[in-house]
Amino acid sequence: MVSDFNIFDPSLKNDPLPILSELARTAPFVQTLYGVESLILARFKDVETGYVDYSRFSSVKPYIPGQETIDYFKGKTIISFVDPPQHTRLRRNLAACLSPAAVRALTDEISVLLDSALDRLEAGGDGFEVVSAFTHPLAVDVVLGVLLGVPREDFGIFETLTEQMCGLADLKPGDKHRKSYDDAWDAAQAYLENIIAGNNDRLGKDKIIATLVALNREDQALDSEELLLQIMPLCVAGISPISSMLASTLLMMARYPDQFQNVRDNPELVNGAIEEILRFDPPSMFSPRYVKGDFTYEGVELTDGMPVYLIVGAIGFDPTVYDDPLRFDVTRPVKPHVIFAKGAHTCLGMHLVRLLARLMLGKVAVRYSSIELVNEGGLVSYRGSPQARDPEAIYLNLNRT
Numbered sequence: 080m081v082s083d084f085n086i087f088d089p090s091l092k093n094d095p096l097p098i099l100s101e102l103a104r105t106a107p108f109v110q111t112l113y114g115v116e117s118l119i120l121a122r123f124k125d126v127e128t129g130y131v132d133y134s135r136f137s138s139v140k141p142y143i144p145g146q147e148t149i150d151y152f153k154g155k156t157i158i159s160f161v162d163p164p165q166h167t168r169l170r171r172n173l174a175a176c177l178s179p180a181a182v183r184a185l186t187d188e189i190s191v192l193l194d195s196a197l198d199r200l201e202a203g204g205d206g207f208e209v210v211s212a213f214t215h216p217l218a219v220d221v222v223l224g225v226l227l228g229v230p231r232e233d234f235g236i237f238e239t240l241t242e243q244m245c246g247l248a249d250l251k252p253g254d255k256h257r258k259s260y261d262d263a264w265d266a267a268q269a270y271l272e273n274i275i276a277g278n279n280d281r282l283g284k285d286k287i288i289a290t291l292v293a294l295n296r297e298d299q300a301l302d303s304e305e306l307l308l309q310i311m312p313l314c315v316a317g318i319s320p321i322s323s324m325l326a327s328t329l330l331m332m333a334r335y336p337d338q339f340q341n342v343r344d345n346p347e348l349v350n351g352a353i354e355e356i357l358r359f360d361p362p363s364m365f366s367p368r369y370v371k372g373d374f375t376y377e378g379v380e381l382t383d384g385m386p387v388y389l390i391v392g393a394i395g396f397d398p399t400v401y402d403d404p405l406r407f408d409v410t411r412p413v414k415p416h417v418i419f420a421k422g423a424h425t426c427l428g429m430h431l432v433r434l435l436a437r438l439m440l441g442k443v444a445v446r447y448s449s450i451e452l453v454n455e456g457g458l459v460s461y462r463g464s465p466q467a468r469d470p471e472a473i474y475l476n477l478n479r480t
């Protein structure tokens with residue numbers, strides 16, 4: 080039954096379609112999750128309301144007994160967990176670095192990276208595991224190198240911190256984080272301290288770290304911890320969704336060979352194909368919110384501080400928005416959606432991930448006549464934080480044109 084589902088159940092990630100499509104047709108309801116009454120919003124219009132109406136649905140987690148917050152950020156917060164106006168200040172500079180024009184300017188650099196990553200794959204011979212051999216290393220190159228401007232030999236500092244931070248998803252509410260996390264944090268902070276002091280001439284010019292340091296010199300001094308708090312969301316919210324989105328694109332083209340052939344025959348379908356993959360197989364499951372004040376929403380009585388789960392992974396299956404939503408169809412007319420959220424917290428990486436996925440699919444459609452999935456039984460397992468859906472291993476054969 081839909082009311083029995085548990086959005087934190089990791090096994091849900093492997094085959095979420097039946098439950099997501101049922102949720103997308105279900106009016107808001109309250110469910111007890113870990114002993115706390117929580118609101119589930121999954122229809123397109125309810126998820127959209129949850130994202131835009133921050134006067135009633137807040138991103139700031141209140142104190143909830145039994146669900147004590149883990150101190151990820153040494154008593155500070157980051158862009159994702161604050162409401163406007165504090166949020167507006169934190170977002171302003173990052174948003175400028177990731178605007179449509181700023182991302183468009185990266186097209187050639189990303190195209191070269193994609194070509195060489197595909198060449199390397201082919202040089203490795205037939206058959207490979209796509210996440211470890213292609214999409215994850217590419218996502219690291221794009222976020223740390225192309226966006227942040229970290230020289231390759233220093234990637235390890237931020238990769239380790241990102242892994243440690245993602246590993247915190249295993250902790251129970253209120254747990255202290257591990258020493259390995261503190262060590263990774265201190266190493267990254269020391270690295271940034273050196274940059275702020277002007278002692279790193281290998282850092283990419285005009286890239287995000289250099290831009291934030293320069294902007295804040297004009298505005299007000301930014302210390303190394305504040306700089307780390309600004310760039311970590313890009314690593315944590317960027318690397319794994321990029322990798323998952325690219326892997327999902329290849330997986331869907333392998334699972335639906337007729338649709339891949341259609342993209343090959345009609346390259347103008349690439350953009351629509353990427354929107355269809357975002358609708359049908361997105362890398363995100365839900366976003367958390369908290370009720371602000373006492374009020375009634377769609378007949379459900381809500382109380383101040385109640386957790387809210389916006390089941391964004393479900394919206395693509397809402398039959399009031401999409402005809403025959405269980406059909407995967409790259410020719411489906413593109414409609415505005417909220418897979419990247421909407422309003423104040425709209426995803427900062429959406430222009431980048433769209434650019435990358437479109438470029439990759441365009442290149443793959445020219446290079447390869449077909450993609451074969453060789454996982455046993457065609458099954459793929461998923462992992463990641465409760466909010467994410469990251470494929471574990473996808474074995475593919477790419478057949479050259």
Ligand code: HEM
Pocket residue numbers: 158159160170222312313316317318320321324361362363366367391418419420423424425426427428429431432
């Ligand atoms: C297909 C891939 C992606 C999807 C589906 C996605 C989805 C989302 C969603 C739904 C949110 C809103 C979360 C909330 O309000 O609670 C969000 C926020 C965010 N995303 Fe993405 N994302 C993707 C890729 C990326 C990438 C590649 C980056 C960075 C390079 C990124 C950076 C961010 C940041 C920094 C935020 C917080 C924005 C804010 O709070 O103002 N995302 N994303």
